[in-house]
Amino acid sequence: MKKEITFTLNKEKTIMEVDPQWTLLHLLREVLEMTGTKEGCGYGECGACTVIIDGEAVNSCLYPVMEVEGRSVMTIEGVALKDGSLDPIQQAFVDEGAVQCGFCIPGMIMSSKALLDKKDKPTEEEIKESIEGNLCRCTGYVKIVDAIKSVAGGR
Amino acid sequence: MRLPPFQYLEPENITEALSMMDTYKDTVKIIAGGTEVINHMKHRLLSPAFVMNIAKLGDLGGISVLDHEIVLGASTTLKEIANSPVIKEKCKAIAEAAFQVASPTIAAMGTIGGNILQNTRCMTYNQSEIVLTGLDSCHKRGGTICLAVKGSTRCFSVYQGDMAPALIAFDAQCILRKSGATRTIPIIDLFTGNGVQPFSIGSDEILTGIIIPKQDGTSGSAYKKLRIRGSIDFPLVSAASVIWVGADGKITSSRMVIGAAGPAPRMVEEASLAIQGQLPGEIDLEALAGMAYGLTEGADNLAMPGAYRRKMARVLLKRAVQEALEDVKRGI
Amino acid sequence: MGDLKVIGKRIPKKDAPLKTTGAAVYIQDMKVPGMLYGRILYSKYPHAKIVKIDTSKAEALPGVKVVLTGADVPNNFKFGFIKDNPPLKTGKVLSTRDEVAAVAAISPEIAEEALDLINIEYEELPGIFDPLEAMKEGAAMVHEEFKSNVLKMPWKFVAGDVEAAKKASAFIAEDTFSTQWVTHCCLGTSGCIASLDINNNLTMYSNTQIPSLAQNDFLEALKVFGFKNKRVRVIQCVIGGGFGSKLDTYAYEYIAILLALKARKPVKIVFSREDEFLATSPRQCTITKISQGCDKDGRLTFREMEMILDNGAYTSWGATTPSVMMVPISSLYKVPNIFYRAKCVYTNNTYSQAFRGYGNPQATFAIESNLDQLAEKAGIDPLEIRRINANEPGEVTPQNFKITSCGMKECIDEVVNRLDWKNKSGKHNGRGVGMASLIHVGGAARVYKSDGCGTIIKVDDNGKVDVITGSSEIGQGSETIISQIVAEVLGMSIDDINVINNDTDVCPWDVGAHASRTTFVAGNSALGAAQKIKTQIMEIAAKNLGESPEALEMKDGIIFSVKDKEKNISLGKVLRKVHYTLGGRMLVAEHFYDPPNENFDQNFKGNLSVAYAYGAHGVEVEVDKETGQVKILNYIAAHDVGKALNPMLLEGQIYGGGLMGIGYALGEKMIWDKGYLKNGTFLDYKMPTVQDAPPVQAVIVETDEQAGPFGAKGIGEPGLVPTAPAIANAIYDAVGVRIKDLPITPEKVLAALKEKEKGNP
Structure with a gap:
């Protein structure tokens, strides 16, 4: 029904x-x-x-x-802007080499975006917490964390 | 994965919800965050005729700080609890437990009520249907055998909730409502100790809130959780402790709880008695830890061997007490 | 090579924008008009007779179009490395992942419901789940027709005289090590869409890592099904992770074809996560007896290894992993005398397959753990024994590997310096350091008739370049690397280069994305094609500019005279000039690169790879003596990569491999209990989360491999090869206990600590 x-x-x-x-x-x-x-x-x-x-x-x-x-x-x-250009978090994932097979990436971006929308400058700990429920098999998470950090201005 | 067929109930208010419970009783499953029920329905561990969503009932959410108690609405999310300044300050172990549940996405959906009432788990029960299909039905699936402990006439499933041990350590009560009646019982009394039917809640009752009583004196608390990974995992054993100290520096009261070591959390009452009136420096931590050991079940039905988990109950309790005492020292 | 514009730069992956916006289309996202949804019913039991199958209720369910059982498989078709695996089983099931029936329906929900309605009567049989039991005299046969549970694959390699070397050795260490089943955990599950045209030509939408070989497999299947002389086209969607899991063809693909043949409609089968855990093939578990010796100065004298592999119930390419295990066994460090023998044993467990490293991690775990044991016996620092015996350029190893570039010593030094080895080792205070080295094929691996890859390059009228390659993009970044190589040769931006790599109707042949070979082989192939097209372009431009081709250069799409830059012509113009003229032509070049490596001879000798990759990992750990938990404080992964064509993507391979190796070392394990998988979910299978990722430093050591494209060697697999032994060695250094059985779980560490306290070694 x-x-x-x-x-x-x-x-x-x-x-x-x-x-x-x-x-x-x-x-x-x-x-x-x-x-x-x-x-x-x-x-x-x-x-x-x-x-x-x-x-x-x-x-x-x-x-x-x-x-x-x-x-x-x-x-x-x-997430991407109306004109088709990437949101800063998407651009950071591209620029930092955070994407491999890419299957986890939409989820990673949504989790980190939810954090960044609330906090301009999250700590590394908060960044990791935000994606600790998002599994990735390709990247070892290093460049994903780097990408989020680069947007967070925490580098 | 498809969900099995069910009828969706959306009561407008608590009275309507209670009346639906009265009508449908055992055939209805309540969801608030849905993180467990939907998961179990997909695994075909549950196929209720009715699913009732209580997430939007306004009066079940939120954290209220009253004179003598803190009240948590049952639909308060774990994330709200983990981030609540008052919980972090007054009941650190509860915030720590909430913070360590699963992952942030689950904690944003999952509620305190749902976490308390989560089903007991076992590696031979929490399986996908394609794996379960070849195995005989165990006690928990309506059969008469135990797949985890061969020959056992009872169920050895484990209660792996994070919140209940921490709440029990704070002597928290829960409010159970049904049409025309409300009762408030200690959370520890919610548990039957029977893995097949772990809770004493009536089929017409709804858990609507949790009351954490305030207590005088300086207190410290901690929650410790054994898991393999740094997130996602349920506890393989856990320990919560709360210690109150009076003006003379002596322990006025304490509560220690072991979780994920059997079908219900267990209070280490012997340990509380032992340290009553002692100065923190006098406590024999090893002796306390030993008291936890006997309360743990340790069947080989979770991700780590039972014997190891039993030993870790000891270590975790010791560490939880140590940390609570450090909090006391800092005057928290 | 000094003035590289594109090579060696940290260039973002070309497909990353597509993947960050959700626009990439994976097999999960694909729909073909009119397609049906297929699902597979697996066996209830690990070993049983199928007495009766009743599909009538499933067939009667509205929306169900086809129900198939083993009886519907034509002509006794079987697939697999030795063709022992029917896509749907008849008579007997040999494991719980055995496919017994399949349905195609108009929706996934109906297909799933239909499975519940298929009634199968079984007669359960006792199973064999332990390879050691299966090898015993009188054990029941998993495949009665083979008369033995040991596969008839004589994996044996001998060099020199081990017995004599034993006698001459000053120190010998021997022990037994074992490893567990681990699974790939690709975030995108397996899947395909089989679509047949009116003439029974097949189009397979797939996420295979081996499009050309899969094409061949499906063609063979069509033949057996009675459709001779057909065409097969394999189209790859964006692939949600490979790691070896898609390096073979599987029952579900043949089932999809059979369903599509019967339904006369395209059929899509995509695995659920449970299917993926249950019915894909893990890394094989092994039991390894090893003994190594050295002289009084620490020089290795011999290495002896006997290995037993649980093959599971069927045989895939995975049964050939001993051939790659031989790489470290024969050639990791200089060891003159070698004896190695491996047996693959049938059991009623899941069958194993390829997984990143292809046997190398299992072998290296035993070798490198045992090497520390030997070092201790000999009273030599584990670091020194590795330095003394390290491989060097110019060496020819016992298996006849010709070592060209080799940065093993440099990698060891990086580890030592960055870990502060001298100050941190040997303290036994709960903190410790450990290391392990690796050798792996780095210049392809000839395991098939050809190890080649083809490339076609065409230049369009606007000066843009299409590179059509046989290689597969599985997330590793081959598309980007190939673009960089072509861009470098042609002096263009990578944005002007379009890579087509997903359609066997268009793309040349390639043996597959395996053996860390894609950068090396597909890269060399693209390099060759780019050079050929450049020659054509320069010749035409030279004619137009009245110069000799040697006097010209090409940059940013402009060809100009080196002496007089005013004399120039754009690439597009060159194209249009030759195209739009009477008797015009296109600018197209092709190049097939098949590396000059060798298949093994019957004694398993031969230069398997044109170049070899080296590396060393070092780790500092802290062990909690009360819980047995191991915390990684620092992790150094140094790799000799020849030349880093794109350091950013390369680091991604090291970080990803490293964490996969850490999972292998410390937590991951598929629990198969009497043939039943007990932890087939992401909750129960302990794949590492971000909170389990320790600080890792990826260190790139460049050795300029002459045979590699711009000097590069492979790096796809090495990242996880030495991880487990490095961690095991660090734990030993920290608390003096050696865990010989992976994964190194806290309970094992704690139990070992207790034994040590009692005075037992």
């Missing part, structure tokens, strides 16, 4: 017919075909599906779609 929800998706008011059994990730990837948000495990254990809801980074694979009602959701597709 479908229900209607209204929410903000990447700054646009969105009204959707949804099935309460969907997760937010299902809505994004399967229904809206916004495939930038990745499913790495489906159980909230890898962070690849991270999106920002009302300022907090959360796992969209565990997020009941009905819970989105009235909230503001930002996905990786909403």
Whole structure:
């Protein structure tokens, strides 16, 4: 039985017919075909599906779609600027060599962006905490942390 | 992974929620953050007919500081608790426990109520369906055997919540409501000690809040957690301690709790008695630690061997007490 | 080579903007019109007879289009290195990852539901899960037809006379070491879309690391399925991690083809995370008996190793890992006398495959741990024994490896200096330092008929360049490195270079992204093609400018006379001049580079690689004596890379490999209990998080390898090879206990400390 929800998706008011059994990730990837948000495990254990809801980074694979009602959701597709140029955090990931296979990267960017949106100059400890739920197998995390630091002005 | 079919319930207020509980009882599963229930439903460990979301019930969130107690709404997120200045100041061990739960994304969704009421876990139970399919049903899956301890007539699943041990150390109470009735019980009494049905909460009840009583004197507290990785992991054993010292420098009261060592957190009451009235410098830490050992179960059903986890209960308790005493010294 | 413009620079990865915006399309994100969703049902038991399969309920489920079982696999088709693995099993299942049925449906949800409706009656059989048990006389056969559980692959290498050397040795250390199953944990799971046209030509959307070999495998399969003389096209999506996991073809791919054939529609199979843990092939676990000796001055006299590998129930390319294990066994340090024998043993466990390092980490763990034991016996500093025996340029090793460039000593020195070895070693105060070195193939590895890679370069009318390469981008950055090489030769910006690397219909042949070979082989191939196209360009420009080609240079898309820069012509103009003329032509060049390395002969001798990569890792640890927990305080990873074509990407390989190695050393382990996987989730499988990443210094040592493109050697795998023994050695230095069984978990350290207290060694 479908229900209607209204929410903000990447700054646009969105009204959707949804099935309460969907997760937010299902809505994004399967229904809206916004495939930038990745499913790495489906159980909230890898962070690849991270999106920002009302300022907090959360796992969209565990997020009941009905819970989105009235909230503001930002996905990786909403991070770049309107003219298509990269957000500073995205540019930093590019410039610092933080990207390899890239599958974890949208989640990494959402987690770190949620931090940077709240704190201009987070400490290295806070940077690591922000991505400690985001698994990456390629990079050893070094350049990912470097990239976030470079935006945070903490270098 | 698809979720099994269910009907979604969204009560407008607590009264409606309680009345739904009254109607659906065992067939309804409450979610607030959903981090455990959705996960378990995907694993097919749960397939409730109804899922009721209480996250948006206004009266269940937030941290209130009253004269004699601090009240935490059940839907307060772990992140709010970890970051709360008053919790960090007055109940450091609780903030530390919240800070160490899973990962920040989970802590931003997960709630204190959900964390307390998280199901017990076991490597032979918390498995994907494709792995479980070939194994016989254990006690926790409605069978009559234990896959972790061969021949056991009971379930050896482990309560791996981070919050409960810390809350119990602060003598916290929980508020349980049902239609027409409210009761407040110590959190330790929520636990049955039975891995199959770990909680004494009624099928028509909702955990709505937690009360942390204020106590006189200078106190120190700490929460220690054994895990393999620096994040994500549940505790493999944990220890919480709170120590109060009077004006004469002597210990007026203390509470020590071991977590993740059996189906329920255990209070190390013997240790509290032993140090009552002592000066911090007089405490025989090794003896205290030894008292934790006997309270731990140590089956080989988590990521580290049971025998090792038992030993670590000892080390962690010692370290938790040490750190709490250091806090006391600093006059926190 | 002094004046390099693009090579050696920290140039961002070309595909990074795509990946940071979520625009990169992985197999998970791909849709083909009309496609169905396939899912696979795995065996309930590790060893059982299939008595009956009832698929009627699944077939009746609305939305289900095809249900297949082993009976539907045509002509007894089997795949794998020795063709012992049917994509869907009949008669018997041999492991819990055995595929027993598959469905294709109009949605993933329906496909999943259909699996629940397939009824299979099994008769459980006792299984064999321990290779030592499986080798015993009278053990039940995993594959009855083979008459033995030991694979008929005679892995044996002998050089000199080990027995005589033993007698002549002043010191001998021997011990047994073992390693565990670990899995790749690619964040993007395995998957494919099989699509057949009306004539049964196959297009496979894939995330394979071996497009050309996969193409061949699928072609073979089509033949067996009864479709002769067909075409197979492999198109790679953006690949969410490789590490060797996609270095073979797997049952799911053949199942997708079979489902698509039957449904007459494209079928997509993408693994869930559980599938990925259960049904991809881990690094093989090993048991290694080792003994090494030295003379009174610490010079190594012999190395003797016997190894047993758990092959699992089926045989993939992974069964050839002993051939790469031989690299360090025969050639890490100068050792004149070698004896090595390995047996791969069938069990009812999961079957193993390629994983970054391909056997080298297991062998190096035993060699380098045991070398510290020997050093102690001989009373020599572990650092000195490594210096004394270090490999050197010009050496020919017992396996006939011709060592060209070799920076092993420099790497050791970097470790020693940066760790402050002299002041920190030998204290035994809870803190300690350890080191281990590595050798790995660094100039490809000839394990197939060809070790080559082809490149085609074409220049378009606007002076932009397309580089069509056989090599695969699996996140390592090959696309960027190839662009840099071509850009350097042609004096262009890498932004003007477009790399096409994902379609076998277009791209030339390549043996695959393995053996740390892509920069070396694909790089040399691109270099050759770039030089050829440059020659063409210069000849045409020379005619136009009235100069000789030698008098010209090319920079930023302009060709000019060195003497008179006013005499110039743009690249695009050159193109248009030859293109838009009567009898015009295109500017295209091709180059196939097949390195001059050798396949092993029957005695496993031969120069496997054109060049060899070296490195040394050093680590400082602190051991908590109450908990047994090991904390890494400092980690130095020094690598001889020939020449760093892009230091930023190269460091990424070292950091990534290093942490993967740290996971291998300290925490990761797949727990297979009597054939059942007990920790198949990211929660229970302890892949390191950012909080587990210690401070690592990547140190690049350049030795200018003459055979490499601009002097480069491979670096894809070396980063995790010496990690585990370096850590084990540091723990020994810190607290005097040696852990010989990976992973080095706190309980093992604590138990060893207790034994030591009791006075047991």
